[in-house]
Amino acid sequence: MTAVHQFVPTLAPWDAVGGHYLAVQAALREAGYRSDIYAHEAKDPYKKRALPYRSFDGTGGEPTWLMYHSSIGSPVAEFVLGRREPVIVDYHNITPASFYARWEPYVVGQLALGRRQLAKLAVRASLGLADSAYNAGELRELEYDRVAVVPILFDTATIGRTAADPATVNRLTTAKARGGSDWLFVGRVSPNKAQHDIVKAFAAYRRFHDPDARLHLLGSASSDAYLTSLEKFVIALDLEDAVDIAGPVTEAEKNAYYETADAFVVCSEHEGFCVPLLEAMHHGVPIVAYAAAAVPETLGSAGLLLPSKDPFTVAGAVARVLGEPGLRTALAAAGRERLGRFDLAASCRTLVTEVGALVGS
Amino acid sequence: MPEPVLDLQRVRREIEAEVRARRAAGEYPPGFSRDLDELFARFSPPEASDDFDAAVERAEEAISMELVIPTASNKPGVGLFKRVLAKLLGWYHVFVVQQVSALGAAITHALRLLGNRVDELERTSGHTERARSEGARIPADRDDATWEGVVTRALTGCTGRVAVCESGDGVLLAALGQAGVDAYGVEPRFVVADAAIAAGLEVRVDDVVGHLRAVAPGDLAAVVLRGCVERLPVGEVLDLVDLATVRLAPGGLLVVASVSPEAWGRGRTSVEADLAPGRPLHASTWAALLTAREFDGIETQAFATGDHLQPLPSTHPDAGVLNDNITRISEALFGSSSYVVVGRRPISTPTSTS
Numbered sequence: 001m002t003a004v005h006q007f008v009p010t011l012a013p014w015d016a017v018g019g020h021y022l023a024v025q026a027a028l029r030e031a032g033y034r035s036d037i038y039a040h041e042a043k044d045p046y047k048k049r050a051l052p053y054r055s056f057d058g059t060g061g062e063p064t065w066l067m068y069h070s071s072i073g074s075p076v077a078e079f080v081l082g083r084r085e086p087v088i089v090d091y092h093n094i095t096p097a098s099f100y101a102r103w104e105p106y107v108v109g110q111l112a113l114g115r116r117q118l119a120k121l122a123v124r125a126s127l128g129l130a131d132s133a134y135n136a137g138e139l140r141e142l143e144y145d146r147v148a149v150v151p152i153l154f155d156t157a158t159i160g161r162t163a164a165d166p167a168t169v170n171r172l173t174t175a176k177a178r179g180g181s182d183w184l185f186v187g188r189v190s191p192n193k194a195q196h197d198i199v200k201a202f203a204a205y206r207r208f209h210d211p212d213a214r215l216h217l218l219g220s221a222s223s224d225a226y227l228t229s230l231e232k233f234v235i236a237l238d239l240e241d242a243v244d245i246a247g248p249v250t251e252a253e254k255n256a257y258y259e260t261a262d263a264f265v266v267c268s269e270h271e272g273f274c275v276p277l278l279e280a281m282h283h284g285v286p287i288v289a290y291a292a293a294a295v296p297e298t299l300g301s302a303g304l305l306l307p308s309k310d311p312f313t314v315a316g317a318v319a320r321v322l323g324e325p326g327l328r329t330a331l332a333a334a335g336r337e338r339l340g341r342f343d344l345a346a347s348c349r350t351l352v353t354e355v356g357a358l359v360g361s
Numbered sequence: 362m363p364e365p366v367l368d369l370q371r372v373r374r375e376i377e378a379e380v381r382a383r384r385a386a387g388e389y390p391p392g393f394s395r396d397l398d399e400l401f402a403r404f405s406p407p408e409a410s411d412d413f414d415a416a417v418e419r420a421e422e423a424i425s426m427e428l429v430i431p432t433a434s435n436k437p438g439v440g441l442f443k444r445v446l447a448k449l450l451g452w453y454h455v456f457v458v459q460q461v462s463a464l465g466a467a468i469t470h471a472l473r474l475l476g477n478r479v480d481e482l483e484r485t486s487g488h489t490e491r492a493r494s495e496g497a498r499i500p501a502d503r504d505d506a507t508w509e510g511v512v513t514r515a516l517t518g519c520t521g522r523v524a525v526c527e528s529g530d531g532v533l534l535a536a537l538g539q540a541g542v543d544a545y546g547v548e549p550r551f552v553v554a555d556a557a558i559a560a561g562l563e564v565r566v567d568d569v570v571g572h573l574r575a576v577a578p579g580d581l582a583a584v585v586l587r588g589c590v591e592r593l594p595v596g597e598v599l600d601l602v603d604l605a606t607v608r609l610a611p612g613g614l615l616v617v618a619s620v621s622p623e624a625w626g627r628g629r630t631s632v633e634a635d636l637a638p639g640r641p642l643h644a645s646t647w648a649a650l651l652t653a654r655e656f657d658g659i660e661t662q663a664f665a666t667g668d669h670l671q672p673l674p675s676t677h678p679d680a681g682v683l684n685d686n687i688t689r690i691s692e693a694l695f696g697s698s699s700y701v702v703v704g705r706r707p708i709s710t711p712t713s714t715s
Contacts, residue, residue, distance in 0.1 A: 102406045105419065200397040208389070229404040236400055269575070292577050301369055307522050307580070310565070311397060312380045312389050320376050330367045
């Protein structure tokens with residue numbers, strides 16, 4: 001039996017790539033490969049799903065491939081580089097360090113290390129897998145010989161499966177009853193996701209379109225300095241009653257926000273895939289997004305893509321979508337149709353085909 | 362009954378047209394976006410790459426390492442264990458911290474010395490930043506009426522966004538809009554930009570290089586470079602052409618519209634010429650730059666000044682010889698006033714993310 005073992009920096013339950021590692025393992029095992037996960041760190045409740053990466057000794061006696069998942073600098077990459085087994089790299093994108101330079105200088109080194117390791121792995125990798133064509137482009141620039149796009153293995157059927165938290169729904173619908181629309185963005189509070197640009201557009205929207213509108217920003221902060229600046233910015237704009245920087249929320253609370261949202265607004269400058277777009281599609285929330293990085297590829301024609309983050313343009317786009325019921329309905333329908341293209345079973349088949357073509361069975 | 366096709370391109374164009382109209386009507390204040398930018402900038406840390414002293418100060422602050430080892434824990438007994446361990450290993454912790462701090466202090470001191478030397482070099486050789494800001498105040502020659510037709514013809518039929526850098530008062534931008542080209546302007550001087558915005562044109566108040574860096578690679582159908590190419594230092598012009606190339610979609614057009622170096626020299630006062638950090642390039646230099654970057658179909662069109670020395674009447678006995686010389690002198694004195702160079706980015710070049 002051939003083994004394809006995964007090597008990951010961190011296995012954690014709260015991010016999309018964590019679920020991806022487990023889905024890859026399941027798909028590989030189902031295809032007849034032996035497949036374990038080796039991690040630098042595994043968080044509860046996944047602690048028992050991964051082995052310490054240094055415990056891998058490659059003495060199984062079977063043909064063995066190492067699949068390294070790249071998303072940040074990690075000692076696991078150095079470990080993989082030092083092994084003799086052939087390597088597959090699965091690239092989930094590394095946020096360019098420049099986004100963090102002035103906010104979290106200590107992160108810059110880790111991100112830059114990740115990019116250096118990704119470049120070094122090009123020489124060793126027999127195959128580069130990428131979540132998106134955008135990520136695949138980056139691998140080709142690093143001269144990976146063989147590159148294939150395999151969407152992130154994300155079970156879209158699980159979106160919205162958890163019932164919306166009634167208390168949150170109640171709070172949000174009570175506010176909505178007083179008038180005004182609800183903007184939503186879900187994602188880490190991070191400079192590359194540019195929540196400050198959403199706030200700027202929202203300020204324009206409140207002033208010129210809907211003075212009672214509300215904005216909800218969900219997600220934990222990956223930069224405390226950026227979060228602090230964002231909070232000060234909101235206060236200086238006198239929008240603290242209208243902008244809700246909710247931080248990390250439970251799945252049930254998140255679903256409540258989606259259920260009551262009128263528009264999902266994205267101003268990110270860098271996204272390797274952007275899973276929340278799929279969540280918004282599932283919930284039928286119309287999407288208005290700045291066309292940058294992998295966002296156009298994930299969104300397709302299921303949302304209004306804007307070439308500019310000019311606050312008037314973003315605000316005008318949201319006003320247009322919300323003011324034209326036909327457009328709103330059409331976008332929601334297009335979103336649901338688009339979501340079908342990220343079918344887990346199809347993505348698993350693509351993964352197994354690509355790996356099988358290289359590794360054999 | 363089949364569902365109507367969702368024409369999002371049309372919706373986007375209508376949204377942008379409405380924004381332009383509301384700007385033109387004065388409904389959207391020109392300074393609104395800028396005020397938001399400035400307000401957020403007030404709460405943002407200084408850009409490390411912009412402020413050397415602030416960056417070194419941050420490094421110096423980071424040198425002071427925490428000597429107190431954190432020992433708190435939610436788990437019973439673990440806190441006590443950590444405290445015992447901290448007590449036992451405290452001497453080693455202090456030893457390591459002192460060495461790391463000494464290394465950090467030595468590096469930042471060396472950086473300070475290096476910074477002082479660079480300051481000295483800038484003082485003696487001319488400070489680029491100062492020269493650039495002085496140069497930015499100099500009104501660049503804008504021969505838009507001459508270029509308008511050529512640039513518009515070159516860009517007609519472009520499908521995708523066209524960035525006009527710098528857009529100035531917006532004459533060229535307006536002409537492109539009338540020709541159905543999806544063009545927007547980038548103009549660093551807000552007074553000039555505001556006038557164009559007030560006329561209903563889409564103009565971003567931004568530095569050209571800063572704007573192009575923010576645009577995703579391969580996102581633009583065409584880039585028009587004007588104004589800034591007449592005054593940037595050569596190194597920055599080379600950076601600019603590389604940046605613009607990467608931002609162009611494969612098959613995208615790069616258009617350079619500039620006054621000629623000769624006309625630039627004639628049109629300056631000595632003060633303006635001396636303080637300008639850069640000069641316009643010759644059209645042939647632009648053609649060479651684009652050729653080196655594998656652009657296809659490079660075309661150059663020069664525009665004459667209209668000035669020339671009067672030839673002698675043909676009745677003059679030496680008219681033939683003298684008029685040939687007069688023509689040469691006239692060419693040397695007046696030459697072409699401006700030019701447009703157009704090149705197409707090769708389709709096969711892979712998109713970079715720099």
